[in-house]
Amino acid sequence: MAALRVLRSAVKNVSFARNVISSRTLVTGSFLNSSSPAQFCSTAVQRPDGDFKVTMIPGDGVGPELMHVVKEVFKAAEVPVQFDEHHVSEVQNMASDEKLDEVLDSMKLNKVAIKGKIYTPMEYKGELSSYEMKLRKKLDLFANVVHVNSLPGYSTRHNNLDLVIIREQTEGEYSSLEYESAQGVIECLKIITREKSRRIAKFAFDYATKKGRSKVTAVHKANIMKLGDGLFLQCCKEMAELYPNIKYDSVIIDNCCMQLVSNPYQYDVLVMPNLYGNIIDNLAAGLVGGAGVVPGESFSAEYAVFETGARHPFSQAMGRNIANPTAMLLSSANMLRHLNLEFHSNLISEAVRKVIKLGKIRTPDMGGYSTSAEFTAAVIANLQILKTIAR
Amino acid sequence: MIKVPIRWEERTVTAIQTSSGQWIIPPEATESMNANKIGLKGPLKTPIAAGHPSMNLLLRKTFDLYANVRPCVSIEGFKTPYSGVDLVTIRENTEGEYSGIEHVIVDGVVQSIKLITEDASRRIAEFAFEYARNNQRSTVTAVHKANIMCHIWKCSQLCVEQHDVDEKAQEAIPMVQDPSQFDVLVMPNLYGDILSDLCAGLIGGLGVTPSGNIGENGVAIFESVHGTAPDIAGLDLANPTALLLSAVMMLRHIELYGHAKKIEAACFETIKDGKVLTKDLGGNSKCSEFTSEICRRVRDHD
Numbered sequence: 001m002a003a004l005r006v007l008r009s010a011v012k013n014v015s016f017a018r019n020v021i022s023s024r025t026l027v028t029g030s031f032l033n034s035s036s037p038a039q040f041c042s043t044a045v046q047r048p049d050g051d052f053k054v055t056m057i058p059g060d061g062v063g064p065e066l067m068h069v070v071k072e073v074f075k076a077a078e079v080p081v082q083f084d085e086h087h088v089s090e091v092q093n094m095a096s097d098e099k100l101d102e103v104l105d106s107m108k109l110n111k112v113a114i115k116g117k118i119y120t121p122m123e124y125k126g127e128l129s130s131y132e133m134k135l136r137k138k139l140d141l142f143a144n145v146v147h148v149n150s151l152p153g154y155s156t157r158h159n160n161l162d163l164v165i166i167r168e169q170t171e172g173e174y175s176s177l178e179y180e181s182a183q184g185v186i187e188c189l190k191i192i193t194r195e196k197s198r199r200i201a202k203f204a205f206d207y208a209t210k211k212g213r214s215k216v217t218a219v220h221k222a223n224i225m226k227l228g229d230g231l232f233l234q235c236c237k238e239m240a241e242l243y244p245n246i247k248y249d250s251v252i253i254d255n256c257c258m259q260l261v262s263n264p265y266q267y268d269v270l271v272m273p274n275l276y277g278n279i280i281d282n283l284a285a286g287l288v289g290g291a292g293v294v295p296g297e298s299f300s301a302e303y304a305v306f307e308t309g310a311r312h313p314f315s316q317a318m319g320r321n322i323a324n325p326t327a328m329l330l331s332s333a334n335m336l337r338h339l340n341l342e343f344h345s346n347l348i349s350e351a352v353r354k355v356i357k358l359g360k361i362r363t364p365d366m367g368g369y370s371t372s373a374e375f376t377a378a379v380i381a382n383l384q385i386l387k388t389i390a391r
Numbered sequence: 392m393i394k395v396p397i398r399w400e401e402r403t404v405t406a407i408q409t410s411s412g413q414w415i416i417p418p419e420a421t422e423s424m425n426a427n428k429i430g431l432k433g434p435l436k437t438p439i440a441a442g443h444p445s446m447n448l449l450l451r452k453t454f455d456l457y458a459n460v461r462p463c464v465s466i467e468g469f470k471t472p473y474s475g476v477d478l479v480t481i482r483e484n485t486e487g488e489y490s491g492i493e494h495v496i497v498d499g500v501v502q503s504i505k506l507i508t509e510d511a512s513r514r515i516a517e518f519a520f521e522y523a524r525n526n527q528r529s530t531v532t533a534v535h536k537a538n539i540m541c542h543i544w545k546c547s548q549l550c551v552e553q554h555d556v557d558e559k560a561q562e563a564i565p566m567v568q569d570p571s572q573f574d575v576l577v578m579p580n581l582y583g584d585i586l587s588d589l590c591a592g593l594i595g596g597l598g599v600t601p602s603g604n605i606g607e608n609g610v611a612i613f614e615s616v617h618g619t620a621p622d623i624a625g626l627d628l629a630n631p632t633a634l635l636l637s638a639v640m641m642l643r644h645i646e647l648y649g650h651a652k653k654i655e656a657a658c659f660e661t662i663k664d665g666k667v668l669t670k671d672l673g674g675n676s677k678c679s680e681f682t683s684e685i686c687r688r689v690r691d692h693d
Binding site for chain 2: 191260262
């Protein structure tokens with residue numbers, strides 16, 4: 001029985017590799033020079049009229065407002081992208097398996113998405129797995145990458161930070177396996193598998209190689225969870241041996257958090273299982289200015305989803321025009337780079353960075369008094385200037 | 392120096408194995424603890440191939456030390472990028488992710504079980520509120536991830552019913568942006584481990600952070616949580632701040648408030664003054680010199 005299972009997973013690994021190779025042969029020359037390692041796996045389908053089609057999932061809280069900002073900025077920058085919108089929301093009762101299937105069908109066609117956070121309600125309504133998690137699992141978005149970069153002109157307690165956090169997103173503590181084993185006793189299962197640990201470790205080392213990073217650090221708690229995190233650590237170590245040019249070390253999660261608040265510069269690329277990733281993503285976002293400034297992306301072998309780094313619906317800001325569009329705009333710029341629209345990508349990210357550097361227009365989370373609309377207008381104004389210079 | 396009415400009973404807690412193969416703390420240590428109820432402990436190291444569980448885990452199990460309390464207060468004179476920190480982390484210490492229950496389902500698939508019980512959750516919540524009351528703190532914040540792990544942390548319901556409490560997930564962002572907004576934090580084992588170390592990092596690290604473990608039968612063990620630092624052992628270079636502040640916590644626990652205040656003030660003043668500091672605090676004095684300076688100030692206060 002066990003042998004059959006091993007054989008099955010071995011076959012799956014072979015077919016995974018085959019898919020990668022076959023999609024690579026479809027790729028054009030310019031694509032091979034692209035920056036994202038998963039790009040060779042997920043190409044967007046270019047329409048005959050020259051526009052890229054991208055799935056858009058606004059989500060909850062300030063998600064829809066931020067998507068509106070992205071659309072406005074794209075219009076001003078004349079970006080050849082068309083959005084295919086899908087509204088999925090648990091709290092607004094717009095979530096169902098049919099809606100999820102619609103999103104999946106859209107993704108199968110478009111391969112690339114931009115999304116806000118689909119809020120996960122706190123109450124237990126009979127379903128342990130949230131829609132956000134279901135989406136991740138169905139699309140197999142196993143790698144979440146958050147690039148934590150200090151923004152020039154916006155100083156925080158730690159400046160000139162340049163950190164990459166890679167988090168395994170499909171197993172670990174978020175397996176949605178919980179049950180009440182006895183009255184008043186709850187068990188929550190954390191699952192770690194060799195296959196997924198190897199996959200995320202390989203992704204991390206590939207990413208580091210492609211981006212010219214020098215060190216990968218695995219974050220774990222293997223001194224306590226000897227088998228689970230021990231397996232994760234072992235997979236990272238084995239993978240490290242295949243990349244002799246990249247330094248490898250490991251750090252325990254609690255020490256890592258302590259080090260991040262006192263000396264974050266000692267880290268380069270961090271790779272970790274699901275829960276620690278969630279915590280460290282948020283921590284690192286806080287170091288450079290909060291959830292409003294850090295972009296993030298999630299990859300599978302076939303799809304790429306662009307979103308913010310620290311995922312919060314920020315419901316208290318809904319409708320108040322105070323959400324910071326920086327993270328979503330920078331993420332949309334990353335998406336354009338992924339689609340090989342380098343010119344537009346640089347245009348937008350330069351415009352955003354310029355607004356922040358000048359420091360006059362800042363949303364409340366960055367210590368300013370401006371509204372999202374004012375920030376957006378400033379970005380668009382800068383866009384026009386940069387476009388004229390480019391011409 | 393200050394004539395604190397305490398008599399020390401020193402005991403070693405190196406694990407010994409009983410005839411049935413179980414690892415336990417030496418009975419003399421256990422008896423002493425149960426009789427005296429209060430203990431002060433330095434760092435313990437478990438050798439890697441010792442074959443027995445971590446010493447700290449053994450102590451926790453033996454005395455049912457269910458609450459780990461770490462007050463984190465910014466120290467004047469020891470600058471970190473974070474100022475105005477004044478919070479207390481209270482961590483459930485007996486269950487959760489550290490239950491140690493793991494299985495290999497098939498080769499390459501491991502399952503770790505995180506156990507949460509209503510009793511333990513209720514116990515830690517009640518402790519947190521009592522601590523807040525006894526120490527004049529105003530807000531207790533429960534830290535959890537209940538939006539993902541749904542059933543867990545029923546005590547937050549208990550908290551909401553009884554008192555004014557904030558429920559927060561994703562603690563990490565507000566913690567590093569503005570730690571001064573937090574007062575008392577209560578959380579399960581893993582988050583507690585992570586966040587209490589994070590907070591220690593905000594004020595300067597484990598070398599200056601005190602810690603106390605409260606047990607079921609009135610037993611309380613106060614300890615420094617840093618490592619054993621074998622490389623500087625015996626060289627009179629260690630920084631005694633963490634252990635000293637833990638001892639101050641201990642004095643407060645046994646209601647010797649006056650003495651506690653004097654020693655704490657002397658310690659903080661020495662650091663603020665900046666003239667006699669150990670190496671990790673930025674000076675180059677010896678441990679004994681640092682200690683004498685604190686003693687001198689304590690005497691001056693009298």
